[in-house]
Amino acid sequence: MSEPVLAAHDLGWTIGEARILDGVSLAAQPGELIGIIGPNGAGKTTLLRLLAGLLLPTSGRVLLRGRSVHEMDHRERARWISFMSQDTSQVYPFTVMEILLMGRYPHLGRFQNETAEDRERARRMLSYVGLPALGERTFSALSGGERQLVLFARTLVQETDVLLLDEPSSSLDIHHEDRIFSMAQELAREGRAVMASVHNLTVAAQYCSRLVLLEKGRVARDGRPAKVLESALLDRVYATRTVVSPSLATGSPTVVVVPRGSDGGGVRVHLVGGAGSAVNLTRELYRLGCSLSGGIAHERDSDERLWKSLGIPCRSMGAFSRITDDEVQAASSLVEEAELTVLCCFPVGAGNLGNLKLALRARRLAVLTPGPEDVPRSFFSDEARALFDRVREKGRLVSADSIVRELEGRRGARRG
């Protein structure tokens, strides 16, 4: 591993009694795009300010290629490190070009004016961020997103090896968010070290080569996105329920918050599904806060993937294999515990015949009528049809909607 360009050692920052940062150590190599993530108030902005040399740490130090950032001359430091602030306000009618050229300040002596080369560089960077026609417009009259892009361009005009970006995409639409992070990636590939505080974890995971998760001023984890974005860790740090799953389109982890009712825990429901037939009902009942279990599903089936990602206890077996009586026996405890077992609407063949047998063990059984989006229930053998008739006798036929309504009613009654 090469020598880090910027390194923080045991960094702490206290204001009054409040410890905003405590013992933070991290190092940025050239070529890295590091995302600083964490809940509001975790110390992301403070960390960036300390790294940029804008705040004096109460303890620890920041080293730029081995030299203390806080002992460097201001101009020299600004030739190495640029910082993009969240503050884009401006009271006076400076043009975009004038704002960009302020980025040349650390490179110019008191009696030097900006050269034609400096202007050319500013124009080039403005084109690079996609706003080539805005040079002579008044900066304060631009939209919030355009102002952010101009400030990003200014950090490039500043020409530094280290770029520190404080929530660079907070007022950008998804198109421009992609632009700014793609550019940050490109800058990192060219050998710079880029660090950005990011709120959107999915975005952070998609673009950053490394994430640093802050929790109450300390580093909770530092590493590759897949290593940092673990549901259990995020649940603790953000105090919410998250689901992390790889994005279908990009393959990088996506993080979503799954709202979950906390007061519906009492109703124990088992879902007998397969082939994705339980997905919608699982989501609805999970939202209601039911205590769920599922199975028997085949591995990689979308039902099984959802149950796993939500942490719902379930039985599953190898894809396309036949459900044996032993499997049914093993799964029966989940069913027997459940106050209600729901048989979802799926085609029954030789492989999943066991699921009908499992349904027969239910304490109370609901057999779903096919909804508009369901595959009609079909049977590949007479044995299956006969078994289903027995299941029908035991259970009652209901729609998914009425189950949801019923459980919602029970939750409401309990709350009232």
Place this chain on the structure above:
Amino acid sequence: MLHHGCTVARQRALVFGILSAALAAAAVVSVAVGAVPVSPRALLQLAALKLGIAGLGTPDARDLTILLQLRLPRAVAAVLVGSSLAVCGAVMQGLFRNPMASPEILGLSAGGSLGAVAAITAGVSAASALALPAFTITGALVSALCIYLLSSSRGTTSLLYIVIAGMAISSLFNGLTSALLLFSREYQVSQFIFWTMGGLDGRGWPHILASAPILVPGIVVLSLFSRELNLFTVGEEQARSLGMDVETTKRLLLGISAVLTGVAIAVSGPIGFVGLMVPHLVRFLVGPDHRVLLPASALGGALFLVLCDLVGRILIPPLEIRVGIITAILGSPYLLLLIVRIQRRTPVGAR
């Protein structure tokens, strides 16, 4: 884009040309007009005499005295005071990224006045021409220190915060001034009250000689910090990240502004609204870049004060309306207009 840059440069050159020509014209009129009119011929004769051109004859001795001992130093004082206050205003508006800042609004003038009343009641102002400036400078510096401490105690400040802080400082110093006056003799009180109206009458070469060596280099030094002032307008955090030593620069610029304000006040008494209004009007014409704004404000402030002084002298002759009264009458509505615009969040001085 290049074309646009050219037109901006041409427009600025035009503004400078017009301001300089207007200042020259206003100065000539100001010197010629007064309770005793001086003929243009006498002016020409004087100019020829000073430039060493023979053949126009010598001006009348009475005219010569009026021109050289009364009107000319008065016009020069107006130029010095006007440009100093306007440049200080522009500096403070940049420093605090606040279009309502000025030496008067932030309490520097009140501090200077306290210094003046101290000098007058102690009797030292009569003893030496340099005593009054020394006291006004000290007063303005104390105010500047207060404003500096107040502005540094908070990270980001709202536009009104610093203005209200300035009001508080002004009230404090005005209160102290009144308290001092209680212990003064009657003639000192009337001397001070007359002084607080701000005026240029009776300003002679000694005043110029005592103030110009501070005011002129002061304006030049402040202009050298134009790029830093531009950086201040994007906020102190960004200014720091762009490589500026914010605290040192702020202290230095505030200190120099306080010294200039103190010296200007010692010459003319407190003259309000020049520092607030002139940088604004000039910003409309040349844009917000301090490299252009500061010299243009210097010209504009000089022109403004020469004109105000002229108006005060010709409005109801032989009575003179003191220049501070004229600027206050013009300035107060302007401040109100400004507050209304800021409330509407229109960018101030937008071209």
